[in-house]
Amino acid sequence: MPPLVAVIGPVEPELLAAFTAHYQRLGITAFHLAFHFPDHVPSSVKTPLLKAAAALNGPPPILSEGPWHEHLHAQLRDELRAAAGNGWHLIADSDEFHAYPAPLPEMIAAAQAAGTLTVGGVLLDRVTADGSLATWDPAIGLDVSYPLGGFLTGLLLGGDPRKIVLADSRVDLALGSHRSPGHKPVNTPVPVHHFKWRRGIEQDLQRRITLHTAGTWREIGPAIRTEAARLLEHLQAHGERIHTAGPIPFYPVDLATTPPWWPHACADLLDRWRPPGSGPS
Template sequence: MTPASPALVAVVGPVEPALLTVWTAHYRRLGVERFHLAFHFPQHVPDAGRHQLLATARELGLPTGQVSMGPWHEQINSKLRDALREQAGPGWHLLADSDELHTHPAPLVEVTEAAEENGRAVVGGLMLDRVSADGRLALWRPEDGLDRTFPLGGHLTHRLLHGDPRKIVLALSDAAVASGNHRASGRKPDPHTLACVHHFKWRSGVVDDLRRRVDHFTSGAWTEHTPAVRSEATRLLQHIDRHNNRIDVSDPRLGFRHVTLDRMPDDWATEAARIHTAWRPPRQSRPGSTIFSPSF
Protein backbone atom coordinates (compact mmCIF):
# COMPACT_ATOMS: atom_id res chain seq x y z
CA MET A 1 0.00 0.00 0.00
CA THR A 2 1.41 3.38 -1.04
CA PRO A 3 1.74 5.79 1.92
CA ALA A 4 -0.60 8.76 1.72
CA SER A 5 0.81 12.20 1.07
CA PRO A 6 0.35 14.64 3.97
CA ALA A 7 -2.66 16.90 4.20
CA LEU A 8 -1.73 20.56 3.91
CA VAL A 9 -3.07 22.74 6.74
CA ALA A 10 -2.86 26.51 6.43
CA VAL A 11 -4.49 29.74 7.54
CA VAL A 12 -4.48 32.14 4.59
CA GLY A 13 -4.48 35.87 5.08
CA PRO A 14 -5.31 38.56 2.49
CA VAL A 15 -2.50 37.67 0.07
CA GLU A 16 -2.58 38.52 -3.62
CA PRO A 17 -4.42 35.91 -5.72
CA ALA A 18 -1.29 35.30 -7.81
CA LEU A 19 0.62 34.21 -4.69
CA LEU A 20 -2.13 31.78 -3.70
CA THR A 21 -1.98 30.35 -7.23
CA VAL A 22 1.80 29.83 -7.15
CA TRP A 23 1.65 28.47 -3.59
CA THR A 24 -1.01 25.92 -4.51
CA ALA A 25 0.86 24.76 -7.62
CA HIS A 26 4.08 24.40 -5.63
CA TYR A 27 2.56 22.08 -3.05
CA ARG A 28 0.68 20.08 -5.65
CA ARG A 29 4.01 19.48 -7.38
CA LEU A 30 5.30 18.16 -4.05
CA GLY A 31 2.46 15.63 -4.07
CA VAL A 32 -0.12 17.29 -1.81
CA GLU A 33 -3.65 16.26 -2.73
CA ARG A 34 -5.67 17.39 0.30
CA PHE A 35 -5.84 21.04 1.37
CA HIS A 36 -7.46 22.11 4.64
CA LEU A 37 -7.61 25.90 4.59
CA ALA A 38 -9.12 28.73 6.57
CA PHE A 39 -9.18 32.32 5.35
CA HIS A 40 -9.00 35.27 7.72
CA PHE A 41 -9.57 38.88 6.67
CA PRO A 42 -8.91 41.81 9.03
CA GLN A 43 -11.19 44.83 8.91
CA HIS A 44 -9.02 46.90 6.55
CA VAL A 45 -9.38 44.40 3.68
CA PRO A 46 -11.95 45.67 1.14
CA ASP A 47 -14.83 43.41 0.16
CA ALA A 48 -13.58 43.31 -3.43
CA GLY A 49 -10.19 41.96 -2.32
CA ARG A 50 -11.81 39.28 -0.18
CA HIS A 51 -14.15 38.18 -2.96
CA GLN A 52 -11.31 38.06 -5.51
CA LEU A 53 -9.10 35.87 -3.33
CA LEU A 54 -11.92 33.47 -2.50
CA ALA A 55 -12.93 33.29 -6.16
CA THR A 56 -9.33 32.40 -7.06
CA ALA A 57 -9.31 29.70 -4.39
CA ARG A 58 -12.48 28.17 -5.82
CA GLU A 59 -11.01 28.25 -9.34
CA LEU A 60 -7.98 26.37 -7.96
CA GLY A 61 -10.23 23.72 -6.43
CA LEU A 62 -9.39 24.77 -2.87
CA PRO A 63 -11.88 24.63 0.02
CA THR A 64 -13.34 28.02 0.97
CA GLY A 65 -15.87 26.97 3.55
CA GLN A 66 -14.00 28.42 6.53
CA VAL A 67 -13.78 32.20 6.35
CA SER A 68 -13.44 34.52 9.33
CA MET A 69 -13.20 38.30 9.57
CA GLY A 70 -12.20 40.75 12.25
CA PRO A 71 -9.16 41.71 14.33
CA TRP A 72 -6.03 39.63 13.79
CA HIS A 73 -5.42 38.75 17.43
CA GLU A 74 -2.21 36.81 17.96
CA GLN A 75 -3.96 33.53 18.72
CA ILE A 76 -6.33 33.60 15.72
CA ASN A 77 -3.95 31.57 13.57
CA SER A 78 -3.39 28.88 16.18
CA LYS A 79 -7.11 28.42 16.86
CA LEU A 80 -7.98 28.20 13.17
CA ARG A 81 -5.00 25.92 12.43
CA ASP A 82 -5.83 23.51 15.23
CA ALA A 83 -9.45 23.25 14.07
CA LEU A 84 -8.20 22.46 10.57
CA ARG A 85 -5.85 19.79 11.91
CA GLU A 86 -8.76 18.16 13.70
CA GLN A 87 -10.67 18.21 10.43
CA ALA A 88 -7.70 16.75 8.50
CA GLY A 89 -7.72 13.67 10.72
CA PRO A 90 -5.04 11.07 11.42
CA GLY A 91 -1.73 11.01 9.60
CA TRP A 92 0.85 13.59 8.63
CA HIS A 93 -0.01 17.28 8.33
CA LEU A 94 2.07 19.70 6.27
CA LEU A 95 2.09 23.14 7.91
CA ALA A 96 2.84 26.18 5.76
CA ASP A 97 1.97 29.86 5.90
CA SER A 98 0.70 31.33 2.65
CA ASP A 99 4.04 33.08 2.01
CA GLU A 100 6.13 29.95 2.72
CA LEU A 101 7.17 27.50 0.01
CA HIS A 102 9.06 24.44 1.23
CA THR A 103 11.93 22.67 -0.50
CA HIS A 104 12.64 19.21 0.92
CA PRO A 105 15.71 17.00 0.56
CA ALA A 106 13.53 14.10 -0.68
CA PRO A 107 9.91 13.48 -1.78
CA LEU A 108 7.39 14.14 0.98
CA VAL A 109 6.41 10.50 1.43
CA GLU A 110 10.08 9.53 1.83
CA VAL A 111 10.59 12.36 4.31
CA THR A 112 7.71 11.25 6.52
CA GLU A 113 8.65 7.57 6.23
CA ALA A 114 12.20 8.37 7.38
CA ALA A 115 10.88 10.40 10.32
CA GLU A 116 8.66 7.54 11.47
CA GLU A 117 11.47 5.01 11.10
CA ASN A 118 13.56 7.22 13.39
CA GLY A 119 10.78 7.57 15.94
CA ARG A 120 10.07 11.22 15.22
CA ALA A 121 6.59 12.73 15.08
CA VAL A 122 7.71 15.99 13.48
CA VAL A 123 9.92 17.21 10.65
CA GLY A 124 11.65 20.56 10.94
CA GLY A 125 12.60 23.33 8.59
CA LEU A 126 14.55 26.57 8.69
CA MET A 127 13.38 29.85 7.22
CA LEU A 128 15.33 31.41 4.35
CA ASP A 129 14.10 34.93 3.65
CA ARG A 130 13.71 35.68 -0.06
CA VAL A 131 14.31 39.23 -1.30
CA SER A 132 14.83 41.11 -4.55
CA ALA A 133 18.30 41.51 -6.03
CA ASP A 134 18.66 45.08 -4.73
CA GLY A 135 16.65 44.67 -1.53
CA ARG A 136 13.60 46.59 -2.72
CA LEU A 137 10.24 45.42 -1.41
CA ALA A 138 9.26 44.60 -4.95
CA LEU A 139 5.95 44.22 -6.73
CA TRP A 140 6.06 40.89 -8.56
CA ARG A 141 4.19 39.69 -11.62
CA PRO A 142 3.04 36.10 -12.18
CA GLU A 143 4.80 36.01 -15.56
CA ASP A 144 8.12 36.81 -13.85
CA GLY A 145 7.61 34.36 -10.99
CA LEU A 146 8.84 34.42 -7.42
CA ASP A 147 12.31 33.01 -8.10
CA ARG A 148 13.15 35.69 -10.65
CA THR A 149 11.67 38.57 -8.66
CA PHE A 150 13.20 37.48 -5.33
CA PRO A 151 16.38 35.64 -6.33
CA LEU A 152 18.29 36.10 -3.06
CA GLY A 153 17.90 34.02 0.09
CA GLY A 154 19.34 34.98 3.46
CA HIS A 155 18.87 34.97 7.21
CA LEU A 156 16.97 38.19 7.81
CA THR A 157 14.46 36.86 10.33
CA HIS A 158 16.78 35.77 13.11
CA ARG A 159 19.94 37.79 12.42
CA LEU A 160 18.25 41.16 11.99
CA LEU A 161 14.73 40.82 13.40
CA HIS A 162 15.70 38.44 16.26
CA GLY A 163 12.87 36.10 15.34
CA ASP A 164 12.75 32.32 15.57
CA PRO A 165 13.77 30.88 12.16
CA ARG A 166 12.85 27.30 13.11
CA LYS A 167 9.71 25.76 11.71
CA ILE A 168 7.76 22.55 12.16
CA VAL A 169 6.90 21.75 8.54
CA LEU A 170 5.38 18.28 9.01
CA ALA A 171 3.71 16.85 12.09
CA LEU A 172 1.78 13.73 12.91
CA SER A 173 -1.81 14.51 13.82
CA ASP A 174 -1.27 13.85 17.53
CA ALA A 175 1.76 16.18 17.80
CA ALA A 176 0.75 19.57 19.21
CA VAL A 177 2.47 22.51 17.53
CA ALA A 178 3.09 25.92 19.10
CA SER A 179 2.03 29.31 17.76
CA GLY A 180 3.63 30.18 14.45
CA ASN A 181 4.57 26.52 13.83
CA HIS A 182 7.96 27.17 15.42
CA ARG A 183 8.06 24.38 17.99
CA ALA A 184 6.31 21.17 19.04
CA SER A 185 6.28 20.59 22.77
CA GLY A 186 8.22 17.45 23.68
CA ARG A 187 8.96 16.64 20.03
CA LYS A 188 12.29 17.32 18.36
CA PRO A 189 12.90 17.31 14.61
CA ASP A 190 16.10 15.86 13.18
CA PRO A 191 18.35 18.93 12.75
CA HIS A 192 20.28 17.23 9.94
CA THR A 193 17.33 16.82 7.54
CA LEU A 194 15.70 20.25 7.70
CA ALA A 195 13.54 21.57 4.89
CA CYS A 196 14.33 24.95 3.40
CA VAL A 197 11.36 27.21 4.13
CA HIS A 198 11.52 29.90 1.43
CA HIS A 199 9.90 32.92 3.05
CA PHE A 200 8.43 35.34 0.50
CA LYS A 201 7.17 37.91 2.97
CA TRP A 202 9.28 40.85 1.82
CA ARG A 203 7.08 42.00 -1.08
CA SER A 204 5.43 45.25 -2.05
CA GLY A 205 2.79 46.17 0.52
CA VAL A 206 4.52 44.60 3.51
CA VAL A 207 5.47 47.99 4.99
CA ASP A 208 1.83 49.02 5.35
CA ASP A 209 1.11 45.62 6.90
CA LEU A 210 3.96 45.94 9.40
CA ARG A 211 2.98 49.47 10.41
CA ARG A 212 -0.60 48.31 10.90
CA ARG A 213 0.59 45.46 13.14
CA VAL A 214 2.69 47.80 15.26
CA ASP A 215 -0.17 50.29 15.62
CA HIS A 216 -2.86 47.71 16.39
CA PHE A 217 -0.81 45.67 18.85
CA THR A 218 0.45 48.83 20.59
CA SER A 219 -3.06 50.26 20.92
CA GLY A 220 -4.57 46.96 22.03
CA ALA A 221 -6.94 46.78 19.05
CA TRP A 222 -5.25 43.44 18.32
CA THR A 223 -4.39 41.27 21.33
CA GLU A 224 -0.83 40.03 21.69
CA HIS A 225 0.59 37.43 24.09
CA THR A 226 4.23 38.39 23.58
CA PRO A 227 5.77 41.54 22.08
CA ALA A 228 7.51 39.46 19.39
CA VAL A 229 5.47 40.37 16.30
CA ARG A 230 5.49 44.05 17.17
CA SER A 231 9.21 44.05 17.97
CA GLU A 232 10.21 42.28 14.79
CA ALA A 233 8.05 44.57 12.66
CA THR A 234 9.62 47.62 14.31
CA ARG A 235 13.15 46.33 13.63
CA LEU A 236 12.38 45.81 9.94
CA LEU A 237 10.81 49.27 9.61
CA GLN A 238 13.81 50.89 11.29
CA HIS A 239 16.18 48.95 9.03
CA ILE A 240 14.56 50.00 5.76
CA ASP A 241 14.31 53.60 6.99
CA ARG A 242 18.10 53.56 7.34
CA HIS A 243 18.58 52.01 3.89
CA ASN A 244 16.34 54.04 1.57
CA ASN A 245 13.35 51.69 1.85
CA ARG A 246 15.44 48.64 1.02
CA ILE A 247 16.79 45.62 2.82
CA ASP A 248 20.58 45.80 2.94
CA VAL A 249 21.43 42.70 0.90
CA SER A 250 25.16 43.55 1.11
CA ASP A 251 25.28 43.05 4.88
CA PRO A 252 27.45 39.92 5.32
CA ARG A 253 25.65 38.98 8.55
CA LEU A 254 22.50 38.23 6.57
CA GLY A 255 24.22 35.82 4.18
CA PHE A 256 22.18 36.64 1.07
CA ARG A 257 22.99 34.58 -2.03
CA HIS A 258 21.23 33.30 -5.14
CA VAL A 259 18.89 30.37 -4.48
CA THR A 260 15.97 28.69 -6.25
CA LEU A 261 12.89 26.74 -5.27
CA ASP A 262 13.70 23.71 -7.39
CA ARG A 263 16.70 22.51 -5.37
CA MET A 264 18.16 22.74 -1.89
CA PRO A 265 20.64 25.61 -1.38
CA ASP A 266 24.29 24.61 -1.47
CA ASP A 267 25.50 23.13 1.84
CA TRP A 268 22.01 23.60 3.28
CA ALA A 269 22.06 20.56 5.57
CA THR A 270 25.18 21.76 7.39
CA GLU A 271 24.20 25.43 7.47
CA ALA A 272 20.62 24.80 8.61
CA ALA A 273 21.64 22.29 11.29
CA ARG A 274 24.16 24.73 12.74
CA ILE A 275 21.64 27.58 12.93
CA HIS A 276 18.80 25.37 14.18
CA THR A 277 20.91 23.84 16.94
CA ALA A 278 22.51 27.10 18.09
CA TRP A 279 19.45 29.36 18.01
CA ARG A 280 18.21 30.64 21.35
CA PRO A 281 15.49 33.22 22.04
CA PRO A 282 16.93 36.66 22.85
CA ARG A 283 16.77 37.63 26.49
CA GLN A 284 13.84 39.84 27.45
CA SER A 285 15.93 42.68 28.78
CA ARG A 286 13.58 45.54 28.04
CA PRO A 287 10.01 46.20 26.86
CA GLY A 288 9.70 45.29 23.21
CA SER A 289 12.44 42.65 23.20
CA THR A 290 11.33 39.40 21.61
CA ILE A 291 10.86 35.98 23.17
CA PHE A 292 9.91 34.04 20.09
CA SER A 293 8.37 34.80 16.75
CA PRO A 294 4.77 33.70 16.23
CA SER A 295 4.58 34.56 12.51
CA PHE A 296 1.20 34.91 10.89
Protein backbone atom coordinates (compact mmCIF):
# COMPACT_ATOMS: atom_id res chain seq x y z
CA MET A 1 0.00 0.00 0.00
CA PRO A 2 1.21 3.54 -0.66
CA PRO A 3 2.21 5.66 2.31
CA LEU A 4 0.00 8.64 3.06
CA VAL A 5 1.47 12.15 2.98
CA ALA A 6 -0.42 14.96 4.73
CA VAL A 7 0.31 18.50 5.91
CA ILE A 8 -1.94 19.30 8.86
CA GLY A 9 -2.84 22.63 10.41
CA PRO A 10 -4.43 23.38 13.79
CA VAL A 11 -7.46 21.11 13.38
CA GLU A 12 -9.48 19.51 16.14
CA PRO A 13 -8.05 16.19 17.41
CA GLU A 14 -11.32 14.47 16.52
CA LEU A 15 -10.83 15.35 12.85
CA LEU A 16 -7.34 13.89 12.89
CA ALA A 17 -8.73 10.70 14.45
CA ALA A 18 -11.46 10.45 11.81
CA PHE A 19 -8.93 11.16 9.03
CA THR A 20 -6.56 8.47 10.24
CA ALA A 21 -9.33 5.92 10.70
CA HIS A 22 -10.72 6.59 7.23
CA TYR A 23 -7.42 5.85 5.52
CA GLN A 24 -6.67 2.88 7.73
CA ARG A 25 -9.93 1.37 6.47
CA LEU A 26 -8.55 1.81 2.94
CA GLY A 27 -5.50 -0.22 3.97
CA ILE A 28 -3.01 2.57 4.67
CA THR A 29 -0.48 1.64 7.35
CA ALA A 30 2.25 4.28 6.89
CA PHE A 31 1.39 7.91 7.68
CA HIS A 32 3.89 10.68 6.96
CA LEU A 33 2.50 13.77 8.69
CA ALA A 34 3.74 17.33 9.09
CA PHE A 35 2.08 19.79 11.46
CA HIS A 36 2.21 23.54 10.99
CA PHE A 37 1.00 26.03 13.60
CA PRO A 38 0.79 29.74 12.71
CA ASP A 39 1.78 32.22 15.40
CA HIS A 40 -1.78 32.91 16.56
CA VAL A 41 -2.45 29.28 17.53
CA PRO A 42 -2.32 28.85 21.33
CA SER A 43 -0.78 25.93 23.16
CA SER A 44 -4.28 24.91 24.26
CA VAL A 45 -4.88 23.95 20.62
CA LYS A 46 -1.42 22.64 19.74
CA THR A 47 -0.87 20.42 22.76
CA PRO A 48 -4.04 18.27 22.49
CA LEU A 49 -3.57 17.82 18.74
CA LEU A 50 0.06 16.75 19.03
CA LYS A 51 -0.84 14.45 21.91
CA ALA A 52 -3.56 12.86 19.78
CA ALA A 53 -1.16 12.57 16.85
CA ALA A 54 1.43 10.82 18.99
CA ALA A 55 -1.18 8.36 20.23
CA LEU A 56 -2.40 7.61 16.72
CA ASN A 57 0.81 7.62 14.75
CA GLY A 58 3.82 8.43 16.93
CA PRO A 59 5.54 11.83 17.07
CA PRO A 60 5.15 13.87 13.85
CA PRO A 61 8.30 13.78 11.69
CA ILE A 62 7.96 17.50 10.92
CA LEU A 63 6.71 20.21 13.25
CA SER A 64 6.64 23.74 11.82
CA GLU A 65 5.59 27.04 13.37
CA GLY A 66 5.33 30.61 12.16
CA PRO A 67 3.70 32.47 9.25
CA TRP A 68 1.55 30.32 6.93
CA HIS A 69 3.26 31.44 3.71
CA GLU A 70 1.61 30.07 0.58
CA HIS A 71 4.68 28.12 -0.50
CA LEU A 72 5.06 26.41 2.87
CA HIS A 73 2.42 23.71 2.37
CA ALA A 74 4.15 22.45 -0.78
CA GLN A 75 7.56 22.65 0.89
CA LEU A 76 6.44 20.51 3.82
CA ARG A 77 4.58 18.10 1.53
CA ASP A 78 7.67 17.57 -0.60
CA GLU A 79 9.82 16.96 2.48
CA LEU A 80 7.36 14.29 3.53
CA ARG A 81 7.34 12.72 0.06
CA ALA A 82 11.11 12.53 0.10
CA ALA A 83 10.98 10.80 3.49
CA ALA A 84 8.30 8.41 2.23
CA GLY A 85 10.70 7.11 -0.40
CA ASN A 86 10.27 5.74 -3.90
CA GLY A 87 6.98 4.46 -5.21
CA TRP A 88 3.43 5.74 -5.09
CA HIS A 89 2.15 8.15 -2.45
CA LEU A 90 -1.39 8.98 -1.35
CA ILE A 91 -1.70 12.77 -1.01
CA ALA A 92 -4.40 14.27 1.23
CA ASP A 93 -5.04 17.22 3.50
CA SER A 94 -6.62 16.52 6.89
CA ASP A 95 -10.07 17.66 5.70
CA GLU A 96 -9.92 15.56 2.51
CA PHE A 97 -11.39 12.05 2.58
CA HIS A 98 -10.91 10.13 -0.67
CA ALA A 99 -13.62 7.70 -1.77
CA TYR A 100 -11.95 5.30 -4.21
CA PRO A 101 -14.10 3.16 -6.53
CA ALA A 102 -11.61 0.29 -6.31
CA PRO A 103 -8.84 -0.87 -3.95
CA LEU A 104 -5.75 1.31 -4.03
CA PRO A 105 -3.50 -1.30 -5.74
CA GLU A 106 -6.06 -1.55 -8.56
CA MET A 107 -6.20 2.22 -8.92
CA ILE A 108 -2.42 2.40 -9.20
CA ALA A 109 -2.21 -0.54 -11.62
CA ALA A 110 -4.85 1.05 -13.87
CA ALA A 111 -2.95 4.34 -13.95
CA GLN A 112 0.28 2.59 -14.83
CA ALA A 113 -1.44 0.56 -17.55
CA ALA A 114 -2.78 3.82 -19.00
CA GLY A 115 0.72 5.27 -19.09
CA THR A 116 0.31 7.90 -16.39
CA LEU A 117 1.93 8.31 -12.99
CA THR A 118 -0.97 10.07 -11.29
CA VAL A 119 -4.56 9.44 -10.20
CA GLY A 120 -6.84 12.44 -10.06
CA GLY A 121 -9.78 13.50 -7.95
CA VAL A 122 -12.27 16.36 -7.68
CA LEU A 123 -13.28 18.21 -4.53
CA LEU A 124 -16.79 17.41 -3.32
CA ASP A 125 -17.49 20.05 -0.69
CA ARG A 126 -19.48 18.73 2.26
CA VAL A 127 -21.88 20.97 4.17
CA THR A 128 -24.57 20.71 6.84
CA ALA A 129 -28.19 20.11 5.93
CA ASP A 130 -29.06 23.80 6.39
CA GLY A 131 -25.74 25.22 5.17
CA SER A 132 -24.67 26.47 8.60
CA LEU A 133 -20.99 26.36 9.51
CA ALA A 134 -21.52 24.08 12.46
CA THR A 135 -19.34 21.97 14.68
CA TRP A 136 -19.68 18.22 14.25
CA ASP A 137 -20.37 15.42 16.65
CA PRO A 138 -17.77 12.64 16.52
CA ALA A 139 -20.40 10.31 17.98
CA ILE A 140 -22.37 10.49 14.73
CA GLY A 141 -19.43 11.23 12.42
CA LEU A 142 -18.69 13.56 9.53
CA ASP A 143 -21.03 11.87 7.06
CA VAL A 144 -24.08 12.53 9.20
CA SER A 145 -22.93 15.94 10.39
CA TYR A 146 -22.34 17.18 6.82
CA PRO A 147 -24.78 15.19 4.69
CA LEU A 148 -24.79 17.34 1.54
CA GLY A 149 -22.14 17.61 -1.16
CA GLY A 150 -21.58 19.98 -4.07
CA PHE A 151 -18.94 21.78 -6.12
CA LEU A 152 -18.62 24.81 -3.86
CA THR A 153 -14.89 25.27 -4.49
CA GLY A 154 -15.09 25.09 -8.26
CA LEU A 155 -18.43 26.82 -8.92
CA LEU A 156 -18.77 29.46 -6.20
CA LEU A 157 -15.21 30.27 -5.18
CA GLY A 158 -13.54 29.83 -8.55
CA GLY A 159 -10.92 27.65 -6.89
CA ASP A 160 -9.20 24.74 -8.57
CA PRO A 161 -11.42 21.68 -7.91
CA ARG A 162 -8.83 19.21 -9.18
CA LYS A 163 -6.67 17.18 -6.82
CA ILE A 164 -3.91 14.67 -7.38
CA VAL A 165 -4.81 11.90 -4.96
CA LEU A 166 -2.15 9.32 -5.86
CA ALA A 167 1.22 10.11 -7.39
CA ASP A 168 4.41 8.28 -8.17
CA SER A 169 7.42 9.67 -6.34
CA ARG A 170 9.02 10.54 -9.67
CA VAL A 171 6.47 13.26 -10.48
CA ASP A 172 6.28 16.77 -9.08
CA LEU A 173 3.11 18.28 -7.66
CA ALA A 174 1.97 21.87 -8.01
CA LEU A 175 0.78 24.09 -5.16
CA GLY A 176 -2.14 22.54 -3.32
CA SER A 177 -1.53 19.22 -5.13
CA HIS A 178 -4.09 20.34 -7.70
CA ARG A 179 -2.07 19.04 -10.64
CA SER A 180 1.18 17.42 -11.68
CA PRO A 181 2.81 19.31 -14.58
CA GLY A 182 3.17 16.96 -17.54
CA HIS A 183 1.27 14.11 -15.86
CA LYS A 184 -2.46 14.54 -16.42
CA PRO A 185 -4.65 11.85 -14.82
CA VAL A 186 -6.86 9.84 -17.17
CA ASN A 187 -9.19 8.21 -14.62
CA THR A 188 -12.73 9.21 -13.79
CA PRO A 189 -12.03 11.61 -10.89
CA VAL A 190 -12.06 10.14 -7.41
CA PRO A 191 -14.52 11.93 -5.09
CA VAL A 192 -12.50 13.96 -2.58
CA HIS A 193 -14.97 14.63 0.23
CA HIS A 194 -13.94 18.04 1.51
CA PHE A 195 -14.92 18.69 5.13
CA LYS A 196 -13.56 22.22 5.26
CA TRP A 197 -16.74 24.15 5.96
CA ARG A 198 -16.89 23.69 9.73
CA ARG A 199 -17.31 26.11 12.64
CA GLY A 200 -14.44 28.59 12.74
CA ILE A 201 -13.75 28.71 9.00
CA GLU A 202 -15.04 32.31 8.79
CA GLN A 203 -12.36 33.56 11.18
CA ASP A 204 -9.73 31.52 9.37
CA LEU A 205 -10.68 33.01 5.99
CA GLN A 206 -10.71 36.56 7.32
CA ARG A 207 -7.30 36.00 8.88
CA ARG A 208 -5.95 34.80 5.54
CA ILE A 209 -7.23 37.92 3.80
CA THR A 210 -5.80 40.25 6.44
CA LEU A 211 -2.37 38.65 6.76
CA HIS A 212 -1.82 37.98 3.06
CA THR A 213 -2.91 41.53 2.20
CA ALA A 214 -0.48 42.92 4.76
CA GLY A 215 2.32 40.68 3.48
CA THR A 216 2.75 39.04 6.88
CA TRP A 217 1.93 35.78 5.15
CA ARG A 218 3.61 35.73 1.73
CA GLU A 219 1.57 34.67 -1.27
CA ILE A 220 2.42 33.49 -4.77
CA GLY A 221 -0.81 34.75 -6.30
CA PRO A 222 -4.08 36.35 -5.16
CA ALA A 223 -6.20 33.17 -5.27
CA ILE A 224 -6.15 32.57 -1.51
CA ARG A 225 -7.55 36.03 -0.79
CA THR A 226 -10.05 36.15 -3.63
CA GLU A 227 -11.51 32.72 -2.86
CA ALA A 228 -11.79 33.56 0.83
CA ALA A 229 -13.47 36.87 0.04
CA ARG A 230 -16.03 35.16 -2.21
CA LEU A 231 -17.02 32.75 0.52
CA LEU A 232 -17.33 35.51 3.15
CA GLU A 233 -19.44 37.60 0.78
CA HIS A 234 -21.66 34.59 0.12
CA LEU A 235 -22.13 33.98 3.84
CA GLN A 236 -22.98 37.62 4.47
CA ALA A 237 -25.58 37.54 1.70
CA HIS A 238 -27.23 34.37 3.01
CA GLY A 239 -27.48 34.80 6.76
CA GLU A 240 -24.06 33.28 7.55
CA ARG A 241 -25.00 30.05 5.78
CA ILE A 242 -23.98 28.35 2.56
CA HIS A 243 -27.00 28.65 0.28
CA THR A 244 -27.72 24.97 -0.37
CA ALA A 245 -30.92 25.73 -2.31
CA GLY A 246 -29.23 28.17 -4.67
CA PRO A 247 -27.90 27.85 -8.21
CA ILE A 248 -25.07 25.56 -7.09
CA PRO A 249 -26.71 22.18 -6.49
CA PHE A 250 -26.06 20.20 -3.32
CA TYR A 251 -27.07 16.56 -3.04
CA PRO A 252 -27.22 13.95 -0.27
CA VAL A 253 -23.91 12.04 -0.41
CA ASP A 254 -21.83 9.78 1.77
CA LEU A 255 -18.33 8.34 1.84
CA ALA A 256 -19.46 4.81 1.04
CA THR A 257 -21.36 5.50 -2.18
CA THR A 258 -20.39 7.24 -5.41
CA PRO A 259 -23.59 8.81 -6.75
CA PRO A 260 -24.61 7.92 -10.32
CA TRP A 261 -24.41 11.57 -11.37
CA TRP A 262 -20.75 11.87 -10.34
CA PRO A 263 -18.90 11.05 -13.62
CA HIS A 264 -21.10 13.33 -15.75
CA ALA A 265 -21.04 16.17 -13.22
CA CYS A 266 -17.25 16.01 -12.91
CA ALA A 267 -16.78 15.97 -16.66
CA ASP A 268 -19.02 19.01 -16.99
CA LEU A 269 -17.23 20.86 -14.18
CA LEU A 270 -13.76 20.17 -15.55
CA ASP A 271 -14.84 21.07 -19.07
CA ARG A 272 -16.05 24.48 -17.89
CA TRP A 273 -13.56 25.35 -15.15
CA ARG A 274 -10.57 27.48 -16.05
CA PRO A 275 -7.93 29.07 -13.82
CA PRO A 276 -8.75 32.78 -13.37
CA GLY A 277 -7.36 34.81 -16.24
CA SER A 278 -6.58 31.82 -18.43
CA GLY A 279 -7.84 30.75 -21.82
CA PRO A 280 -8.92 27.27 -22.86
CA SER A 281 -6.84 24.49 -21.32
